[in-house]
Amino acid sequence: MNQNSFDLESYEQISPHVTLHWQGKPITFYVPTTFVLWRATSFESKEPETIEWLSTFKPEEVYFDIGANVGMYAITAAAAMDVAVYAFEPEAFNYAILTRNIYDNLLCDKMKAFCIALGDKTTLGDFYVNSNEQGKSGHMFGEDLDFNLRPKISGLIQGSVSYKLDELIQKNMLPVPTHIKIDVDGLEHKIIDGAAKTIANENVKSVLVELNTNLEVHRSIISRMENIGFFLDQGQVDASIKKAGWNAGLGNHIFRR
Numbered sequence: 001m002n003q004n005s006f007d008l009e010s011y012e013q014i015s016p017h018v019t020l021h022w023q024g025k026p027i028t029f030y031v032p033t034t035f036v037l038w039r040a041t042s043f044e045s046k047e048p049e050t051i052e053w054l055s056t057f058k059p060e061e062v063y064f065d066i067g068a069n070v071g072m073y074a075i076t077a078a079a080a081m082d083v084a085v086y087a088f089e090p091e092a093f094n095y096a097i098l099t100r101n102i103y104d105n106l107l108c109d110k111m112k113a114f115c116i117a118l119g120d121k122t123t124l125g126d127f128y129v130n131s132n133e134q135g136k137s138g139h140m141f142g143e144d145l146d147f148n149l150r151p152k153i154s155g156l157i158q159g160s161v162s163y164k165l166d167e168l169i170q171k172n173m174l175p176v177p178t179h180i181k182i183d184v185d186g187l188e189h190k191i192i193d194g195a196a197k198t199i200a201n202e203n204v205k206s207v208l209v210e211l212n213t214n215l216e217v218h219r220s221i222i223s224r225m226e227n228i229g230f231f232l233d234q235g236q237v238d239a240s241i242k243k244a245g246w247n248a249g250l251g252n253h254i255f256r257r
Helices: 008-013 034-041 048-054 072-081 092-104 165-170 188-194 196-200 216-227 234-240
Strands: 017-022 025-030 062-066 084-088 111-114 123-129 156-163 179-182 206-212 250-256
Touching: 017 034, 025 034, 025 072, 025 092, 048 072, 048 206, 048 234, 048 250, 062 072, 072 084, 072 092, 072 111, 092 111, 156 165, 165 188, 165 196, 179 188, 188 196, 188 206, 188 216, 206 216, 216 250, 234 250
Parallel strands: 062 084, 062 179, 084 111, 179 206
Antiparallel strands: 017 025, 123 156, 206 250
16 A cells, blocks of 8 residues: 555644533534534534433532543533533444544543443443444443344454443442443343442432333333422323334433432
């Protein structure tokens, strides 16, 4: 390969970024692909209920983003709402962009990202990658399943580690969060199993969970959360749930105390 066909130095100078504004604050995202660019530019319109929820956060509160992907909502919360953010993203390609976004927004003093999964046990295991394209989702720790928890075959498997959130907090490795977002495309129930004591803590004010209402194991989360003092705005849920398409039945449920 000669220099005319591939100029490595010129390629290394390319560093595509987009800067958006929210709540009067500039937020910069690294966008190495068109798909990641779409994630960045659609972060308000894709999940308006999530953006409205983030806008209620108060300075010095603590936000856990579980399944942070490349960090659209985690970065936004840290940069615009001045909260302490702990982001969890086990997929290596997305984690690399997530950490770069932290650096590019000068957020190292208020935000930490961990390349780990959370679940109902602490263990080493396989992480099944749905696609190695940056910004993609649908990955799964421990089991090769789709978002309907049906078996599938992934083309790429990463080694990873999963922790119970309760263990990390009980050992004072993490603070008790004020707000939690759980969006992992299928195993939300296992994360809640491993975080039961944390979620029951009265210092947790709200939990946003993407639920697949086609699954009984997901529907049961609603009564489980209500039994420990959380409530739902049914109007918010009805507006969020997808009515048609491949993701029909999926929607964010925001539980509040």
